[in-house]
Every structure is written in structure tokens, then in C-alpha cells.
Amino acid sequence: MKDSVEFSADGVRVSEDYRRFDQSHDDLLWHPASEFEGLENAPDALEVPNLPIPFTAPELTAFMLNGVGAMLPSIYGDWASGPDEGLLANLGANAGMPREALRAAYAAYRDAEMNVGKLDIELQQRAPTLRELYELQNGLANTREGVFDQQVSRDESIARRQRAKDSVAHLLSEAKEAERLAKSEFARWRKAMVLHLLRPQSAEVSKVRKVGAMTAHRQNLLRALTARNLDPKALPAYKNGNMSTAKKEAMRALCVESNTMSEATFDKTWLALLKDGEIAYASP
Known part of the structure; x- marks a missing residue:
């Protein structure tokens, strides 16, 4: 670099x-x-x-x-x-x-x-896969038609190459279209990411974005708890000074396994849910 x-x-x-x-x-x-x-x-x-x-x-x-x-x-x-x-x-x-x-x-x-939103990875992977398929079949077509046979005339060599090209033209067309779509989608997503990351926002827009993000974080955290058969309104009690098992499980799910939330964001979201009564600990 x-x-x-x-x-x-x-x-x-x-x-x-x-x-x-x-x-x-x-x-x-x-x-x-x-x-x-x-x-x-x-x-x-x-x-x-x-x-x-x-x-x-x-x-x-x-x-x-x-x-x-x-x-x-x-x-x-x-x-x-x-x-x-x-x-x-x-x-x-x-x-x-x-x-x-x-x-x-x-x-x-x-x-x-x-x-x-996430970049469409399947769309990005489809383009090189189709290009690789075309290159493989194009090589096989050249071999099948004897394109590189040194014993034939130049005109015959050109005719053979044309037959090979025609036989895989549909694969080349599919590969080019997939590449066009992948490039276009990546450019759209990249622009949206940069504008979100860097564009100055008015106080009103910033507030809406923060509220929207926090709502998504809350929903993800609540889903992580229920996915582990934990009732958000009756989480297992814990001793003061120690992180609860429920919090550890949810943090592992969101900050390690899925990597969809930083630990700082997780802590902020957890405290907000506790404050608003959307999660609560069961009585010991």
C-alpha cells in the first residue's frame, strides 16, 4: 500500500x-x-x-x-x-x-x-462466476473446433474460431450483463454509504437517523434474547457487579457472532431498553 x-x-x-x-x-x-x-x-x-x-x-x-x-x-x-x-x-x-x-x-x-443496507454479495459474486464459466467454455470450444490446428489454412482457422465464438456467445452476454449489474449496484451502495458517513446533516435529519438506528438496534437486541429462549421482561436475575448471563448471550450474538453492533452501541441500547422497561430482570 x-x-x-x-x-x-x-x-x-x-x-x-x-x-x-x-x-x-x-x-x-x-x-x-x-x-x-x-x-x-x-x-x-x-x-x-x-x-x-x-x-x-x-x-x-x-x-x-x-x-x-x-x-x-x-x-x-x-x-x-x-x-x-x-x-x-x-x-x-x-x-x-x-x-x-x-x-x-x-x-x-x-x-x-x-x-x-447490505451490499448484495450474491450479485457481486455472480459476475466473476459467469465470467469464469465463459472463459472455461470458450477454451473448450476452441479445442473442440480445432482453432489452433497449425495444419489448416488461415481462412479455415478464422471460420473455426467464429464457430467457437458463436457457441458461447450467450455465456459471454450473460457474463457482461452480470458485470454491468454488479458494477451499477456497487456504485449505488458505495455512494449511499459515503453520503451517510460523511454528508453533514441538519439537526432534524440527524435526529431522525439516530432514532431510526436506535430502533433497529433495540429490535435486534430483543430478537437476540428471544432467539435464546429468554423472556425480555423476565431475564434471569444476577448478582450486582457481574454481567448477567442474558446480557452476555445477547452481546455474543450481536457483537461477535453476527458483528452487527459495536459493544459501545450494545451497552447504550441495553441501558435504553432497561430504562424504558422493554427488558427487565425477574425477581430473585
Whole structure:
């Protein structure tokens, strides 16, 4: 990654050498600010850094969604399960701040995803699968038709290749359509994520977003309890000073197994449910 970016006082940018070498790779040169194009007071993606310094957790998350920043989740673990604590530990004894920054970025991603929605992974995987199928069948068609037979004339070789192409044309068409759909859906989702993470909101909109997110967190926590045959209104009693078994089970489900909520968000949601009487402990 170090060869693809350059650091300056105000932030991280794609390196000049990398930009010149990879002009055809839009996905690698992608800039979070490009998602604001056409909007009022949009930042200039040619001027502002890909990642400002200093940066917030949402800004780091946006940087990591695509382009050179996407190398980070490829190293420290995918969005669903990362960051890998073992890899974070390898950063060294004095890397407490980078570790916390990455943990916060992953948590910000999961919170944003709950509002924006998950990327359609099946659609993203379908495109390379169909492309691989086409390449395989295309090779077999060339072999079947004897396209590379050195004993035939050039005209016959061209005719054979045409027959091979025609026999797999439908597979190529399906692969290209799947690639178009996957690219379009990824671009839509990426834009929605960046705007959610970075776009300034009015107080009213921010309040609505927070209320919506908290409602989703409450529902997820209550579902986690009932899925474990725990009555939210009659949770097993516990001794003061110790985390209850019910809370441990729900936290494991949401913060570890499904990774849909950070521990800080879980604690805030748990306390809110207790305060509003939506969960309660049974009498000892």
C-alpha cells in the first residue's frame, strides 16, 4: 500500500506515480469525495485528500470502502468479522491509537450498513462466476473446433474460431450483463454509504437517523434474547457487579457472532431498553 499513497500535512492521497500508471483502473483511483459530485458545496476530489489528517472514524471507513483504502480491510479482516485482533496486536506495543482507529472504523461501517443496507454479495459474486464459466467454455470450444490446428489454412482457422465464438456467445452476454449489474449496484451502495458517513446533516435529519438506528438496534437486541429462549421482561436475575448471563448471550450474538453492533452501541441500547422497561430482570 505504501507505494500507492503519499502522505502530506493535510492527509493521504493516491501517489502521483500510481495515478499515472493506473489511469484505466477507476476502482483503484476512486476518491470518497467523488460521490458528492453534483451536490451543493461538493468538495473537489482533485484537491482534497482521500483521507484527511486528522480523521474521524467515518472518514476512515469511507476511505476503506474502495480504491487504495480497500487494501486495509483486505489486510485486517472483512467488514463482517474484522478487525482481526491478532493482526491488530502485530502492529506493536505502541500502536494503541491505530488499533483503536481501525476498531472504530469497522464499528462505523456496521452502523452505517444498518441504515443503508447490505451490499448484495450474491450479485457481486455472480459476475466473476459467469465470467469464469465463459472463459472455461470458450477454451473448450476452441479445442473442440480445432482453432489452433497449425495444419489448416488461415481462412479455415478464422471460420473455426467464429464457430467457437458463436457457441458461447450467450455465456459471454450473460457474463457482461452480470458485470454491468454488479458494477451499477456497487456504485449505488458505495455512494449511499459515503453520503451517510460523511454528508453533514441538519439537526432534524440527524435526529431522525439516530432514532431510526436506535430502533433497529433495540429490535435486534430483543430478537437476540428471544432467539435464546429468554423472556425480555423476565431475564434471569444476577448478582450486582457481574454481567448477567442474558446480557452476555445477547452481546455474543450481536457483537461477535453476527458483528452487527459495536459493544459501545450494545451497552447504550441495553441501558435504553432497561430504562424504558422493554427488558427487565425477574425477581430473585
